Amino acid sequence: MIAFILRRMLQSIAVLLAVGLVAFSLFRYVGDPINAMVGQDTSMEDRALLREKLGLNDSPPVQFLRFIVNAARGNFGLSYRTSEPVGRLIAERIPATLELSFCAAAFALFIGIPMGVYTGLYPRHWSSRLFQAVSLIGISLPTFLIGILLILIFAVSLHWLPSFGRGETVQIGWWTTNFLTISGLKALILPSITLGLFQLTLLMRLVRSEMLEVMRTDYIKFARARGLTNRAINFGHALKNTLVPVITVTGLQLGSLIAFAIVTETVFAWPGIGQLFIQSVQFSDIPVMAAYLLLIGLLFVVINLVVDLLYFVVDPRLRSQGGAARVSGH
Amino acid sequence: MAAASNNPPLLEVKNLRVEFPTRRGTLLAVDDVSFDIAPGEVLGVVGESGAGKSLTGNAIIGLLEPPGRIAGGEVKLEGRRIDNLPYEEMRKVRGARIGAIFQDPLTSLNPLYSIGRQLIETIQTHLPLSGAQARKRALDLLKEVGIPGAESRIDHYPHQFSGGMRQRVVIALALCADPRLIVADEPTTALDVSIQAQIIALLKKLCREHQTAVMLVTHDMGVIAETADRVAVMYAGRIAEIGPVRDVVKHAKHPYTKGLMGSIPSLGVRHDKLTQIDGAMPRLTEIPPGCAFNPRCTFRGQRCMVERPNLMSAGASRAACWLHDRGGVGAPVTKELVDA
Numbered sequence: 001m002i003a004f005i006l007r008r009m010l011q012s013i014a015v016l017l018a019v020g021l022v023a024f025s026l027f028r029y030v031g032d033p034i035n036a037m038v039g040q041d042t043s044m045e046d047r048a049l050l051r052e053k054l055g056l057n058d059s060p061p062v063q064f065l066r067f068i069v070n071a072a073r074g075n076f077g078l079s080y081r082t083s084e085p086v087g088r089l090i091a092e093r094i095p096a097t098l099e100l101s102f103c104a105a106a107f108a109l110f111i112g113i114p115m116g117v118y119t120g121l122y123p124r125h126w127s128s129r130l131f132q133a134v135s136l137i138g139i140s141l142p143t144f145l146i147g148i149l150l151i152l153i154f155a156v157s158l159h160w161l162p163s164f165g166r167g168e169t170v171q172i173g174w175w176t177t178n179f180l181t182i183s184g185l186k187a188l189i190l191p192s193i194t195l196g197l198f199q200l201t202l203l204m205r206l207v208r209s210e211m212l213e214v215m216r217t218d219y220i221k222f223a224r225a226r227g228l229t230n231r232a233i234n235f236g237h238a239l240k241n242t243l244v245p246v247i248t249v250t251g252l253q254l255g256s257l258i259a260f261a262i263v264t265e266t267v268f269a270w271p272g273i274g275q276l277f278i279q280s281v282q283f284s285d286i287p288v289m290a291a292y293l294l295l296i297g298l299l300f301v302v303i304n305l306v307v308d309l310l311y312f313v314v315d316p317r318l319r320s321q322g323g324a325a326r327v328s329g330h
Numbered sequence: 331m332a333a334a335s336n337n338p339p340l341l342e343v344k345n346l347r348v349e350f351p352t353r354r355g356t357l358l359a360v361d362d363v364s365f366d367i368a369p370g371e372v373l374g375v376v377g378e379s380g381a382g383k384s385l386t387g388n389a390i391i392g393l394l395e396p397p398g399r400i401a402g403g404e405v406k407l408e409g410r411r412i413d414n415l416p417y418e419e420m421r422k423v424r425g426a427r428i429g430a431i432f433q434d435p436l437t438s439l440n441p442l443y444s445i446g447r448q449l450i451e452t453i454q455t456h457l458p459l460s461g462a463q464a465r466k467r468a469l470d471l472l473k474e475v476g477i478p479g480a481e482s483r484i485d486h487y488p489h490q491f492s493g494g495m496r497q498r499v500v501i502a503l504a505l506c507a508d509p510r511l512i513v514a515d516e517p518t519t520a521l522d523v524s525i526q527a528q529i530i531a532l533l534k535k536l537c538r539e540h541q542t543a544v545m546l547v548t549h550d551m552g553v554i555a556e557t558a559d560r561v562a563v564m565y566a567g568r569i570a571e572i573g574p575v576r577d578v579v580k581h582a583k584h585p586y587t588k589g590l591m592g593s594i595p596s597l598g599v600r601h602d603k604l605t606q607i608d609g610a611m612p613r614l615t616e617i618p619p620g621c622a623f624n625p626r627c628t629f630r631g632q633r634c635m636v637e638r639p640n641l642m643s644a645g646a647s648r649a650a651c652w653l654h655d656r657g658g659v660g661a662p663v664t665k666e667l668v669d670a
């Protein structure tokens with residue numbers, strides 16, 4: 001198992017290096033960074049000096065190495081747009097995105113999984129059919145449309161909820177949170193639903209089909225023959241056996257929640273890193289874009305690692321396979 | 331039979347019918363099946379694939395898979411009707427009064443739970459025992475079914491056991507609450523031939539010790555001859571013959587049973603040997619009128635083509651065949667007549 005984890009970590013590092021290479025090549029192929037940093041009237045000598053100072057005359061491998069080492073230290077240089085350190089820009093924005101993604105994920109998990117279990121257990125019930133039909137809408141409507149519809153109904157027509165921004169936030173250290181004020185919590189509702197709806201329907205449909213599959217297995221039939229209660233069978237034996245695929249998808253979806261918060265943040269003017277990214281694309285603010293890319297890469301890699309570890313927790317067959325791998329590894 | 335008739339039967343199945351509603355009409359998969367099992371008795375059930383053996387067993391334990399349903403008849407356990415119990419009532423019977431063992435030990439156990447956990451949850455579902463007491467009982471059961479090193483094995487997961495060991499665990503699970511009847515549906519078919527005999531011997535020994543009756547579904551006539559007290563032979567959803575094992579194996583009364591046993595038919599005049607039956611069992615949608623076996627039967631007469639025989643006395647057994655009726659099978663049938 002330890003060998004397995006080490007192997008996965010090496011793979012993760014390789015993936016991150018690849019992402020780093022993409023981010024690094026942004027610098028080299030999207031215009032000359034010097035032009036973006038200096039004014040029109042800067043002399044050629046000053047430009048050359050700056051170029052030398054930034055190490056832009058070094059060979060590409062040396063520059064890449066420096067980029068990676070700096071990135072590992074959280075140092076992404078200065079934003080072309082605001083001349084602030086990129087690290088600080090991102091740190092300012094990331095709480096908004098993480099809180100939004102967290103709420104969207106909780107919404108998707110705590111509603112999607114029970115709905116999936118229910119529709120899987122009673123596939124013929126009219127309410128299951130209704131859920132199935134409605135979930136098709138959730139899957140097929142684009143996120144921005146859902147967001148705009150929600151704004152129209154709950155903000156414009158009913159005036160129940162705000163249509164943009166985070167509301168009042170509370171500062172805890174460097175972290176700003178929505179969770180401690182009423183207006184902050186209210187501001188979270190619409191964007192979370194918008195962001196989480198797709199994942200909710202996806203999870204529901206996944207759990208449903210896994211559940212249908214598991215309920216047909218021999219061990220469920222045998223569990224019934226042993227006279228176990230429905231609750232023990234449905235939520236113990238059956239649900240646990242649907243977990244491996246659910247964990248996989250949930251993990252991947254969590255990553256994409258954060259990555260694709262871009263659309264939702266734009267629709268709701270949510271001051272997260274997605275919005276920051278859009279702004280930096282408009283300004284060709286390469287350091288921010290590169291940092292964003294690396295951050296998302298890191299996120300996916302970490303989530304995948306956690307997902308792999310969760311497999312071991314859930315499935316004893318993998319635990320001993322890992323053991324076998326370790327034996328054969330020697 | 332004579333000895334068993336003194337005590338009331340443990341299980342009584344009367345005129346059981348199992349149907350499947352389909353788009354093209356209703357399939358009658360188990361048709362008018364009746365039999366008893368006495369306390370502690372082993373009833374073997376044999377028959378070709380599709381004869382309705384598993385459906386009969388599943389109907390008894392109340393686990394027919396929809397859309398299959400009991401369409402008629404009744405099932406009584408210890409004098410109490412169980413075929414019409416509400417789900418929750420029947421759940422308390424399953425595992426407690428009736429245990430079940432299925433064909434494939436590799437898939438009968440939940441792969442994500444240790445065998446100890448599966449045993450303990452079954453025990454605690456049916457018996458008012460504390461966690462420690464239940465674990466003790468689980469250990470005893472594992473020892474009883476012959477799992478070596480039960481103390482260390484109890485926390486292992488199913489995939490850490492061989493097929494034979496898993497089937498032993500399944501037997502332990504079926505015995506958790508000391509049921510009075512075990513429905514064992516081909517408990518050894520999926521196992522290695524070398525292990526089959528061990529598992530059957532174990533089942534036989536445990537059921538004798540616990541005075542548990544068994545309905546043993548199998549394709550293996552050797553197992554039946556060695557294990558069962560009585561045998562029921564099923565054909566196309568009906569019982570063709572039922573009787574004491576020795577009579578059915580040695581002096582089969584139904585032409586189909588004779589074919590199954592590969593015996594020399596004592597009633598035969600046209601053939602001197604019938605080791606194998608030509609043709610296949612008809613599909614449920616194509617059961618012929620009269621005796622369902624008539625297309626394959628070398629003894630058939632005109633009567634067999636139109637009138638369906640019910641079980642009737644035939645020596646020590648009962649057989650559904652006009653040969654044992656005073657009226658006989660009627661005039662001979664020519665081959666051409668059938669094909670027309």
Ligand SMILES: Nc1ncnc2c1ncn2[C@@H]1O[C@H](COP(=O)(O)OP(=O)(O)OP(=O)(O)O)[C@@H](O)[C@H]1O
Pocket residue numbers: 350357359377378379380381382383384385386396397398614
């Ligand atoms: N869900 C179903 N829908 C329609 N027909 C079914 C269904 N399940 C079983 N049957 C039919 O019922 C008949 C009896 O099936 P059953 O499983 O009892 O046979 P069996 O005697 O146990 O055979 P085997 O030896 O292969 O296990 C078969 O002909 C089968 O086609």
Ligand code: SF4
Pocket residue numbers: 584585586621622623624627628629630631634639650651652653659
């Ligand atoms: S009733 Fe007729 S067809 Fe059926 S088994 Fe007996 S002899 Fe053969």
Ligand SMILES: [Mg+2]
Pocket residue numbers: 383384385515
């Ligand atoms: Mg069967």
